[in-house]
Amino acid sequence: xxxxxxxxxxxxxxxxxxxxxxxxxxxxxxxxxxxxxxxxxxxxxxxxxxxxxxxxxxxxxxxxxxxxxxxxxxxxxxxxxxxxxxxxxxxxxxxxxxxxxxxxxxxxxxxxxxxxxxxxxxxxxxxxxxxxxxxxxxxxxxxxxxxxxxxx
Numbered sequence: 001x002x003x004x005x006x007x008x009x010x011x012x013x014x015x016x017x018x019x020x021x022x023x024x025x026x027x028x029x030x031x032x033x034x035x036x037x038x039x040x041x042x043x044x045x046x047x048x049x050x051x052x053x054x055x056x057x058x059x060x061x062x063x064x065x066x067x068x069x070x071x072x073x074x075x076x077x078x079x080x081x082x083x084x085x086x087x088x089x090x091x092x093x094x095x096x097x098x099x100x101x102x103x104x105x106x107x108x109x110x111x112x113x114x115x116x117x118x119x120x121x122x123x124x125x126x127x128x129x130x131x132x133x134x135x136x137x138x139x140x141x142x143x144x145x146x147x148x149x150x151x152x
Contacts, residue, residue: 002132002134002150003151003152004107004131004132004134004150004151005029005131005151006025006029006032006034006105006107006150006151007025007028007029007104007105008025008026008027008028008029009024009025009026009104009105010024010025010103010104010105010106010107010131011023011024011025011037011097011098011101011103011105011106011107012024012025012034012106012107012108012109012146012150013094013106013107013108013109013110014109014110014138014139014146015040015087015090015109015110015114015118015139016083016110016111016114016137016139017042017082017083017084017086017087017111017113017114017117018041018042018083018086018139019039019040019041019042019139020038020039020040020086020090020139021036021038021039021040021139021143021146022036022037022038022039022094022097023035023036023037023143023146024037032147032150032151033147034143034144034146034147035143036143037097038093038097040086040089040090040093042082042083042086083114083117084117087114087117087118087121088117088121090118091117091118091121091122091123091126092121092123094122094126095122095123095125095126098125098126098129099125103129104129105129105131106126106129106130106131107130107131107132107133107134107150108130108132108133108134109133109134109135109136109138109146109150110134110135110136110137111135111136111137112135114137115133115135134150136149
């Protein structure tokens, strides 16, 4: 992946639309030792079929009424909307963490879509601390594997 230099007491944020980890480097740039500081889970995000109506709404064309052409209106993807909301919520939580712990260096790793949501939601204080971004989903990896993937 990348050879990211995570300084001692630097932080790593790893997240997707359902889970996020905040890790702190207890080691140094050469030999990182990431420890979990915070874990966020979105447990209130069932599949879209469990959240909304199961039949798409029907739309009618103009003045033709019921006899005219009809088309399905795309069903709202509640699951997708919840993932966007989760990204905004963890961005706000990360702002709090950055301020409280006076974080100087932050690495952010997230899938491209989540990374885009985070970039929009990050406060300027958080953005100033970001030293590297990685557009990969690392949330399913154990911490020691995240550590290895970031610095190899």
